Amino acid sequence: xxxDYIHAGIALLIFPGGLFALATGLLFKGMDRIxxxxxxxxxxxxxxxxxxxxxxxxxKEILIPESANDAIFKLAPMMGLMGSLxxxxxxxxxxxxKGIPGAGDIFVLLYLFSLPALAFMFGGSSSSSPFGAxxxxxxxxxxxxxxxxxxxxxxxxxxxxxxxxxxxxIIAYQTANGPFLLDPVMIPAFxxxxxxxxxxxxxxxxxxxxxxxxxxxxxxxxxxGPLLALFNLMSAVKLMVVxxxxxxxxxxxxxxxxIWVNLPFHLVKCLVLMLxxxxxxxxxxxxxxxxxxxxxxxxxxSSLAYVSLLxxxxxx
Amino acid sequence: MHKYLKQFVHKSPWLYxxxxxxxxxxxxxxxxxxxxxRYDVERLGCKYCGSPRHADIxxxxxxxxxxxKERVLRVYEEIPxxxxxxxxxxxxxxxxxFRDSYSIEGPMDRYIPIDVNVPGCPPRPQAIMExxxxxxxxxxxxxxxxx
Numbered sequence: 001x002x003x004d005y006i007h008a009g010i011a012l013l014i015f016p017g018g019l020f021a022l023a024t025g026l027l028f029k030g031m032d033r034i035x036x037x038x039x040x041x042x043x044x045x046x047x048x049x050x051x052x053x054x055x056x057x058x059x060k061e062i063l064i065p066e067s068a069n070d071a072i073f074k075l076a077p078m079m080g081l082m083g084s085l086x087x088x089x090x091x092x093x094x095x096x097x098k099g100i101p102g103a104g105d106i107f108v109l110l111y112l113f114s115l116p117a118l119a120f121m122f123g124g125s126s127s128s129s130p131f132g133a134x135x136x137x138x139x140x141x142x143x144x145x146x147x148x149x150x151x152x153x154x155x156x157x158x159x160x161x162x163x164x165x166x167x168x169x170i171i172a173y174q175t176a177n178g179p180f181l182l183d184p185v186m187i188p189a190f191x192x193x194x195x196x197x198x199x200x201x202x203x204x205x206x207x208x209x210x211x212x213x214x215x216x217x218x219x220x221x222x223x224x225g226p227l228l229a230l231f232n233l234m235s236a237v238k239l240m241v242v243x244x245x246x247x248x249x250x251x252x253x254x255x256x257x258x259i260w261v262n263l264p265f266h267l268v269k270c271l272v273l274m275l276x277x278x279x280x281x282x283x284x285x286x287x288x289x290x291x292x293x294x295x296x297x298x299x300x301x302s303s304l305a306y307v308s309l310l311x312x313x314x315x316x
Numbered sequence: 317m318h319k320y321l322k323q324f325v326h327k328s329p330w331l332y333x334x335x336x337x338x339x340x341x342x343x344x345x346x347x348x349x350x351x352x353x354r355y356d357v358e359r360l361g362c363k364y365c366g367s368p369r370h371a372d373i374x375x376x377x378x379x380x381x382x383x384x385k386e387r388v389l390r391v392y393e394e395i396p397x398x399x400x401x402x403x404x405x406x407x408x409x410x411x412x413x414f415r416d417s418y419s420i421e422g423p424m425d426r427y428i429p430i431d432v433n434v435p436g437c438p439p440r441p442q443a444i445m446e447x448x449x450x451x452x453x454x455x456x457x458x459x460x461x462x463x
Contacts, residue, residue: 033358042356049361052327056372059325059462061396063369212366224369224396 008089008100016097016244017089024267025236026050028243028274035279050236057229065222069126076123077223077230083115084237091244094171094252095262105165106154109245113150116238117143117200120209123231124219135218138290139209145297146199146206149192152305156189157249160312167245171252181251185315189308190250192301197242197277199297201235204285206293214287239278243270246277326456328361331448332371332395336388336424338378341438342405346375349441357448368394372459373451376430379407379414380422392428398458400451402432404444409433 011017030047037044046052064073090109092099120139124132157180158165161173180186199206210218220231247269255261288296335343352358365371368391380388392401406412408424424430431454434447 037356037358040353042352043359044356045358045361046327048324049328052324052361053363055321055324056326056328056459059459063394063396212364216366217370221367222369228370 004100011089011097011100012085016091016093017085017087021085021088021237021240022233024270025233025238025240026054028239028271029236031271032239032274032279032282035275036283039280039283050232054229054232057224057232058226060225062225062227063222065128067128068222069128072122072126073222074227076119076126077227077234079122080116080119080234081230081237083112083119084234084241087112087115087241088237088244090167091241091248092167092171093244093263093266094175094248095254096259096266099166099168106158106167106170107165109167110147110151110154113200113241114143114147116234119231119234120219123223124221127219127222129222131215131217131221132219134215135209135221138215139219141290141294142199142202142206142208142297145294146196146301149297149301149305150196150200152302152309153189153192153196153249156186156305156308156312159309159316160186167248171248174252175254179251179253180249185311186250186308188304188311192305192308193246193249194277195297195301195304197246197273198281199293199301200242201239201278203278203282205281205288205296207282207287208290208293211287239274240270243273246270246273322460325459326452328363329372329452329455330363330365330370331357331373331375332365332368334374334376334388334391335384336376336378336408336422337381337384338405338407342377342407345438345441345444346377346404355441355445357445360449360452362448362452368392369396371395372399372455373448374399374401375404376401376408376424376428377404379411379417379420380424380427382419382421385421385427389427398455398462400431400455400458401428402434402447402451403430404434404447405439406435406437409435412437 014020029050033049034044034047064070087109090099117139121136124136157170160180161170164170164173174180181190198204202210220228223231247266251269255265333346352364374395403409403424408422411420411422414420432447432451434443436443
């Protein structure tokens, strides 16, 4: 029993949540910026640029608007960061980490997933800025839109993996029967997940809640200094969670060898997923209007995910 | 702050643009050629930020018209310290072609301390980049003192 708690504590604070998720998330953010720069024929910032940003932000002063709700304004970024760190601790890594025993099936993840988005909403609405309020409403709309295909995708994977609701069970099923990425029934669900990633990260077509040119960064408009740094950390960890989950759901392929082979292999898979779903997508698309994005998510990713769900039911 | 971390503090100067009644010429230079999209000052860690609260280096274009003056000063006040100001184009420096007009309140440095002047109508991208580099150096000194 005590052992379980220590286990969970390590998972939350060091690996795979905590320090590991922060470090890899920031590194991935840096690689994303370089990749986008290269696609636009530029040199791009150093890989560690997100880390430098955090260091700089932590030295700047915190300004809080007079009419803002102080407590919620300060709590929102912390809540978001904690939510994403807990998520990171719950997602297993094939061949390396089985997840906290007895905690965290896909429904828990689905709920925790919305915490970072909720943090944006609280931050935006408590800042008392009209742009923050617009960002809040946009974030809410897009969250409702992308959660439908996400739910359908998770269900399709669970049904296909013999009604296994735990991520560890899903990975075990795929290790025995081949990854879902090579399974024709599950390919539509994978495509839906590919579209969900930029939706939740606010990249490319779906850079709507934080649109710089329209709502001057929306919810984070009034944040400055260390509080903004917390939001940056949150989004780095969230990126890592989304990528790890994608790998766990669709391609938890193992290489022969122990942890030291499979952990880098996992990171490489995450990197490939990020370069396609975030960097390439971000560099090659513009921004949709919020109503277009809502309809887009209800039409294409949802129907793709439903096709997979139906297929998984019929072929059981 | 810790000594080891302190040496990285100056590596992310974020840019913020204020249009003080500019004709949009300098803004086009800033947005599409001079900085990030073509000549890539992102390699210095620069990034355009949409909110004045995130800004480190402020790029001001335009001659400060009567209508926009209050707003420009207010936005400028909202930027947290330390901040460095760059006047882009001849307008904020002397008024340019709009000089002596009834609707111009400039030059800009009557109201806002300007650290770097980049004259031109519009300035060449290379000149703007040199201005940014100089501003980065000034900002580096300032932030090292704060950190």
